[in-house]
Amino acid sequence: MAASLLLVFVLTIEEFGTPATLGAQSGYFVLVTGIHERFSDWPLDIPGASVLSLLLVILAMAAFYFQHWLVTRRSYISVTGKPSAIEQIELGRLKWPVFMLFMLVAFISVAVPILAVLATALSSTLSGGLSWSNLSLRxxxxxxxxxxxxxxxxxxxxxxxxxAALLTGILGALIGYLVVRAQVKGHKLLDFLSLLPNAMPGIVVAVGLILAWNQTHWPIQVYNTSSMLLLAYTCLLLPYPVRYASASFRQMSENLEAAARVCGAGFVQMFIRVLLPALSPALIVAMLLVFAIASRELVASLMVAPAGLTTVSTFVFGQFEQGSPGLGMAMSVVAIFSTTFLLLVLTLLGRRRLSGEY
Structure with a gap:
């Protein structure tokens, strides 16, 4: 429980959309909105944004360290070595109160926001309120x-x-192979670097990319192009394919590679024709997850997107700030249902893969 609370703390302290949308209007600022303000308002305060970013990194890394310490400091194993049967405990008279509490939390946290988005998107005017005469698809x-x-x-x-899904999928497969199978020198460092974005707040990664690529000595100018946004998505979401690929490689027998080499296959042929088909179910699930997250990513889109380039998240954010919430909420409805569809596909693929394994 303590470890999960620390994880919630990290995810909350790096959350950008909620405080930027709701808190800024009431004069309530947090670290992430302070960093964004120093990078977006003139005069730019890059040193101040860097200091706040370092402070945010220290807080996030400290929380992740304590979370990891709490999870790994104790381990529990079966004394007999035999799996024990799962016994369900009946709640008795608490069954319906627990069920109603769960439904209340789900209604407040999920149903109410979605219904509010739908109501705003389907209302002709905000002043008209919720009435049949005010319903419109305009x-x-x-x-x-x-x-x-x-x-x-x-x-x-x-x-x-x-x-981003294709790029992270390719990199995730290669990094997973190097970490699990190749055991190259420095593979632990490579594994750590590939997972580091999970412990780093998204806005800090965006600030680091801006400071790194906003230089004149680079032979290729990535800054202020759409490639910068693709690079940001890749840096933020690479841990997902790496974890999926690494877990799959650990479950594969090394005899597959040995048999391919005995039959005369080179590395490329062995990887494409032997390992990749076995890896593809997990890799497709990871790529779908990257696609779903990248299609609605906000903080990197606001920070590193070049002038004139708008994404779904920045479009909704901009319409909300400009006083046109209806159009922004219509875009939100499209994004919500498209992302939900992809997550359903991801879940079905994951269940089919598990049923195939067992």
Whole structure:
């Protein structure tokens, strides 16, 4: 329980969308919004943003360290070595109170926000309130008529998310092989670096990318291009394919590679024709997860996107700030249901893979 609370603390302290949308209007600022303000408002305060980023990294890393310490300091094993049967404990009279409490929490945390988004997207005017006469599809019509560049934002997010999924999938497969199978010198450091973005707040990664690539000595100019946003998504989401690929490689027998080499296959042929088919179910699930997260990513999109490039998340954020919540909520509905569909596909693929294994 303590470890899970520390994990919630880390995810909360690096959360950007909620304090930027709700807190800024009431004058309530946190570390992440302070970093964004120093990078977005003139005059730019890069040293101040760097100091706040370091402070945020220290807090996040300290919480992750204590979380890891709490999880790993004790281990429990079966004394007999035999698996014990799972015994369900009946709640008795507490069954319905527990069920109602769960439904209440689910209704407040999930149903109410989604219903509010739907109500705003389907309302002709905010002042009209919730009434049949105020129901309208004009915000969706404006969305698909490309008002304020909505279709470009949608296509940009889908394209960047697809690119990030493919790039992280390729890198994740190669890194997983190097860490688990090749055992090259420094493989532990490589494994640590591939997982580091999970412990780093997203806004800190974005600040680091800006400071690293906003230099004139680079032979290729990545800063202020769409490639910068693709690089940010890749850095933030690479841990997912790496973990999935590493877990799959650990479950594969090394005899597969030995048999391929005996039959005369080189590394590339062995990797593509032997390992990749066995790895593909887990890798596809990881790539779908990357696609779903990248298609709605906000903090990196706001920080490193070049001028004139809009994604789904920045479009919604901009419409909310400009006083056009209806159009922004219509885009949110499209993003919510598309992401939900992808997560359902991911779940079905994961269950099919598990059923195939057992």
């Amino acid at each position: 915000h969706f019509e404006a969305l698909f008529n490309n008002r304020a560049g909505a279709l470009q934002a949608l296509s940009t997010s889908l394209g960047l998310a697809t690119g």
